[in-house]
Amino acid sequence: MLIFNKKADLQNHLMPYIQANSPIGLVPTMGALHQGHLALMERSLAQNTITVVSIFVNPTQFNNPEDLEKYPRTLETDAEKIKTLSADIIIFAPGVDEMYHGNTVSQHYSFDGLENQMEGAHRPGHFDGVGTIVKKLFDIVQPTNAYFGEKDFQQLQIVRKLVEKNHIPINIVGCPITREPSGLAMSSRNERLSPDEKTGAAFIYKTLLEAQDKFKNESISTVKQYVTEAFAAHPEFKPDYFEIAREDSLEPATLKENTKYRAFVAVFLGNVRLIDNISLN
Structure with a gap:
């Protein structure tokens, strides 16, 4: 298995594939890999000649320094997990200086308002950090x-907008959420939950399923009131x-129209922040 830490080394290795127009797949991650990440890799292996997995904990998308410090860094374990899938997958695991050259700041992006909703409203500057690192990875x-x-x-919609507005010739593939048997969405943050918390966290998805069911026949305000009371x-x-x-604009909905809707939730359980979402129609 090849692991590159330097951009130039990775680019030199990829150049024959680029010159031959062979399809290259990229799975950007921050490591602490789980089955959800592996599902993305499986999709890439099936659709491309070669697959690159980036493992980089990006400091510019963290609002909370403590969260950045606590984020698990498990490169050796991650590499072993990837190897069980395919030894042909290439890992790109750069350091912060390699990606930011001593200037660890985000570029400012406009995503046509997508960045101002939900996560953006609660984590100022987060999506500038996401856009900055994703653009760097795409360029490399x-x-x-x-x-x-x-x-x-x-984030998926943000990346699609990044590609659209910057005319980047890359196909963005959204992949379904991978869940624990309990329904809890797989996340690297789940490892910070105690066993009891992890069991109890299944309530998040259960509540989303109830919201999905109620959305069929009830108003948006009624569904939101139900969820508020369920968590209370x-x-x-x-x-x-x-x-x-x-789904398209991520703008909050008040009245049902002929468009696709999705329910989004972010909650703290202990000191761990968990997010999830579900398609409503």
């Missing part, structure tokens, strides 16, 4: 296809937000 790898999970649906009855959760929004 020059992938044909790039794979992102729908658990971070807002479980004080171990501290909701950051619950929103029903249009």
